Amino acid sequence: MKFLLPLAGCCFALAPLVSAQVSVELALDQDQFLPGESLEVGVRITNFSGQTLHLGKDNDWLRFTIEGRDNYIVPGSDDVPVQGEFDVESSTVVTRRVEVAAYFALTRPGRYLVTATVKLKQWDKELLSKPKAFDIIAGTKLWEQDFGVPNAAGQPPEVRKYALQQAIHLKQLKLYARVSDQSESRVFRVFPIGPMISFSKPECQIDKSSNLHVLYQTGAKSFNYSVINSDGRLLVRQTYEYTDTRPVLRVDREGRILIGGGARRGSSNDLPPPSEASSTNHAETSKP
Known part of the structure; x- marks a missing residue:
């Protein structure tokens, strides 16, 4: 021993x-x-x-x-x-x-x-x-909408749900996007779109490709325009400013969603980056 x-x-x-x-x-x-x-x-x-x-x-x-x-x-x-x-x-x-x-x-x-x-x-x-x-932390749900995602030919579409939530992070109010199944038991993605002001009321539209378009106010005269796909991936992020008119979401005769009013302001935070951006309907601005 x-x-x-x-x-x-x-x-x-x-x-x-x-x-x-x-x-x-x-x-x-x-x-x-x-x-x-x-x-x-x-x-x-x-x-x-x-x-x-x-x-x-x-x-x-x-x-x-x-x-x-x-x-x-x-x-x-x-x-x-x-x-x-x-x-x-x-x-x-x-x-x-x-x-x-x-x-x-x-x-x-x-x-x-x-x-x-x-x-x-x-x-x-x-x-x-x-x-x-x-x-x-618990966020506050501001908006939600069911939508369909195409399946294989002959199969009914898969039903998913978009939701917008707001929450305070580090004393700053932020807007979050959430993509889940219809019952919300399976969450595909949750992510912050960006900071927002307390009196902002986000505008939301879903296009023909089931992408979510969101426009909301981030400052006294500034607005964030974002496009999110059905998997929760951020496709577009742009900044608009209040000029003689306020930026709003509009649908043209072909069913495309675009920004009416306001003025586009380029930013290093843009998605796609300015050098990669093409002249798509996401970048169009029309008079209200």
Whole structure:
């Protein structure tokens, strides 16, 4: 027994030794999210072990745990895609960014803690990060509309739902777009369109291709015009200004949706970028 004690002591001492040489930290781009909004976690691995770490060969090298109030463990999936081999050389730092919102049931507003466990197979050890806090906040629904997405020939269209929500993020009021199935049990995407002023009343129209056109006020004389497709991808983002007339959404004789009134103001924030923009109906302006 006298000979076994030092060996046991070495085994217990190895874990803190490894954690001192290799550390795992988590980072978030923001600390407030709407239910269904993308939640990308940055996993920062710092290596001062003197050896190169080989990670990502399989899908179990990295695991996430999300905990809510009263030690409630948020139900999640083991299928978070983290596979992809990479090396972390000694005296270097590598960050891997992983989208986790789609794999955890983050539907209830409240405070949450996310933790990551990194498995070092070459040493048969696991490292645990410190928890990173974030909040799920409840937005206010301003507008919603069911719409159809064409299916294969002979099949009825799939019914989805557009919704606009507003929420305060970092003391700033923002407008969010949400695309879900008709029952709202499956969310395809939630994302912020941009900041808005409190008295803005967004105008919404759905075109023949099932794209959502949104025009809303962002300042005393400025307006944001955005076009979103049925998968929740932002296709167009433009800025208009109130001149002698106010910008409004209009439908022409061919059923195209365009901006009537106001004046277009080019911006580096435009989508497509100014150099790529073509003369489509999205960029047209007509007199009211």
